[in-house]
Amino acid sequence: MTAAHCVLVINTGSSSIKYQLLEPDSAEVRAAGMVSRIGEPVGADTVTVEHRGARGTLEHRGPVPDHGTGLRLAFELFARDGTDLAHAGLRAVGHRVVHGGEVFYRPTVITDAVVETIEQLSALAPLHNPANAVGIRYARSLLPDTPQVAVFDTAFFHGLPDAAKTYAIDASVAAAHGIRRYGFHGTSHEYVSGRVAEALGRDPATLRQIVLHLGNGASASAIRGGRAVDTSMGLTPLEGLVMGTRSGDIDPGIIAYLARTAGMDVDASYDMLNRNSGLEGLSGVNDFRALQAAVESGDAAARLAYDVYVHRLRRYLGAYLVELGGVDTITFTAGVGENSPAVRADALHGLEFLGIAVDSVRNTAKSSAARIISPDNSPVTVLVVPTNEELAIARAAALLVG
Known part of the structure; x- marks a missing residue:
């Protein structure tokens, strides 16, 4: 089976890119890899790209200054592994995007306008959406003739009942700023719940x-x-x-309490709650x-x-x-x-x-x-x-x- 039957899946993080080339009907994984420590100062002997494919494990060592370089290095390892992605005639490239807001609630073919909207939604997912958009832009430049699709973590939960998705805050503020419960890991929850039904018949x-x-x-x-x-x-x-x-x-009052007693501003509190x-x-x-x-x-x-x-x-x-x-x-x-x-x-x-x-x-x-x-x-x-x-x-x- 040629790579023309396959989809390249890309998951771009703030300092990493995970990818898989797989055949969606059979679920066969043809190759997989990860670009890590993007933008970090590392030694020339540090493994920053690891690719597992038909010819075993291939590596790149040394700094990866940005996501574009990271994707190009991954494509080079694909070529060394026997697959020239630029000329393989892939069925599609699928991108994981964390937040779709109220705008995106189903898989979406990526256009310039779609990328811009994903970036505009970054306020809702500042640790994820900017990196997702960067990965999409580089992938589109490297594979300009291949259809590219965004699949959103929030999509499975778009139809939550009103009582489950609504926060009890000032309704006008919530409406003006798109504040609701969106949910995440939706791709996983949808996939796993489907597999449960299959397993039980x-x-x-x-x-x-x-x-x-x-x-x-x-x-x-x-x-x-x-x-x-x-x-x-x-x-x-x-x-x-x-x-x-x-x-x-947490009790949301903790943020105000820390601001008053510890001088911790909103950004510091948010960073603590997410990272420490x-x-x-x-x-x-x-x-x-x-x-x-x-x-x-x-x-x-x-x-x-x-x-x-x-x-x-x-x-x-x-x-x-x-x-x-x-x-x-x-x-x-x-x-x-x-x-x-x-x-x-x-x-x-x-x-x-x-x-x-x-x-x-x-x-x-x-x-x-x-x-x-x-x-x-x-x-x-x-x-x-x-x-x-x-x-x-x-x-x-x-x-x-x-």
Whole structure:
């Protein structure tokens, strides 16, 4: 199968670019890689681009001054790997874009006007949308004749019920500035909930689902009949669950209190809540494996961070159980959700009276496949389903461009 059947998926961050070349129908990944430490001073021997493809792992060492250089280096490694992307006749390029605001709520073919609007939405996602737009501009310059599609993290949650998406603030202020709950990780929540229905041989329309996307960023969703009815993230990806470096829910009065008592302005508070809070702020580490190792060694700060993390997770589980009027499936996904049996067990501990239980043997078994971890005949099916946002983006892009 040639690269002409494939979609190149690009996820541009502030200092990195992740990419995959994959065939959307078969889900075959032809190549994947990452450009890291963009714009950082690094030594000539530092690996900054790693590409895995038909000829094994290929690398570039040395500084990557900007995103354009990073993408060009990735394209050079593709060529060394046997695929000249500029002449491969790709079906499409799919870009992950974090925030679509009220404007974008379905996959969208990218034009100059679309890129400009994505940039204008940067106030809603200042850590993400500017980088997404930069990646799109460079990719369009390198592949000017290839259709390019933006797939938005917020799209799956665009149709939240009014009661779930509305903040109880001055309505005129909210309307003037587009303030509502948008939700994020939507591509993952939509993909995983669909995979759950496939795995169980059920029509999504018959299922009440809770999906827990637990990675360095974390979010929960309540899904009824294949449609999201609530989610934990809000106007920005800061709301909701405790995360690696993000606080999740706080009393908004904390920001005013710190301004008055600590002289901390809005930007400093926002930076703290995004970059030095969550597990990092409580324990000094944001990698969950390091946190669990610290807990096992008896570190009190790590233990507290873990307990706060699980407490917040259980709070959202309880809320969504009520909101859905019961649940048929609870699914764990993303890095922590897929790889931490302890989190899965602790999050659902003591819920047998609700028909929710975890089989300890199934929960601790090593596997990278989608699997059921609840006991046989349990009223609620608990699953672990690996997410695949790249495949979801590739399929959305391929469908849109035909």
